[in-house]
Amino acid sequence: ETGVTQTPRHLVMGMTNKKSLxxxxxxxxxxxxxxxxxxxxxxxxxxxxxxxxxxxxNSVPSRFSPECPNSSHxxxxxxxxxxxxxxxxxxxxxxxxxxxxxxxxxxGTRLTVV
Amino acid sequence: DQQVKQNSPSLSVQEGRIxxxxxxxxxxxFDYFLWYKKYPAEGPTFLISISSxxxxxxxxxxxxxxxxxAKHLSLHIVPSQPGDSAVYFCAAKxxxxxxxxxxxxxxxxxxxxxx
Numbered sequence: 001e002t003g004v005t006q007t008p009r010h011l012v013m014g015m016t017n018k019k020s021l022x023x024x025x026x027x028x029x030x031x032x033x034x035x036x037x038x039x040x041x042x043x044x045x046x047x048x049x050x051x052x053x054x055x056x057x058n059s060v061p062s063r064f065s066p067e068c069p070n071s072s073h074x075x076x077x078x079x080x081x082x083x084x085x086x087x088x089x090x091x092x093x094x095x096x097x098x099x100x101x102x103x104x105x106x107x108g109t110r111l112t113v114v
Numbered sequence: 115d116q117q118v119k120q121n122s123p124s125l126s127v128q129e130g131r132i133x134x135x136x137x138x139x140x141x142x143x144f145d146y147f148l149w150y151k152k153y154p155a156e157g158p159t160f161l162i163s164i165s166s167x168x169x170x171x172x173x174x175x176x177x178x179x180x181x182x183x184a185k186h187l188s189l190h191i192v193p194s195q196p197g198d199s200a201v202y203f204c205a206a207k208x209x210x211x212x213x214x215x216x217x218x219x220x221x222x223x224x225x226x227x228x229x
Contacts, residue, residue, distance in 0.1 A: 042222065105159070
């Protein structure tokens, strides 16, 4: 149990579907992140939320839409995705400004776009 | 432009021997470095970290060394165990004011420890 929970663990969706990924952290952290891991690539940062405010968007296409209703929950809304968007999507949280700065990751959502 | 690089995609080691995983970085603003371990179908788990004001940090079988002048860090695992077989990611945190704790990751190194 890492304290960061992601649902669903696996998702298969068509290119015209709309789906959402959910992340919840139980660690009392003030920052949450979405990362994407494609095959043979480093983890790529997509979005950063600090105290519920989006502070970074790493040139992510608009077909990915994040939402952070509170400091414990983070969503990634997906619509009209492409097959190349198939990847492992990882949520993480950290305490920015605290003594410990490491990010804690969820188990990820394996997304397949068909 | 990849700011954190792990140039060895894979490493194979005999059980009981030392595993050395290497990582190079280019951004001199990085002030905190971390190693993560990842098993298949799981998220990365934090292993060990080091601040840029130190050159060594040890935790049990794991030791991280930082050479700031060379912009190089390494993770030593000794003795290596079969359960250490996983993908190891090096990550770095930017000291810049707007970074909000974000991490920049390397590509990962697959470590295989043979019994």
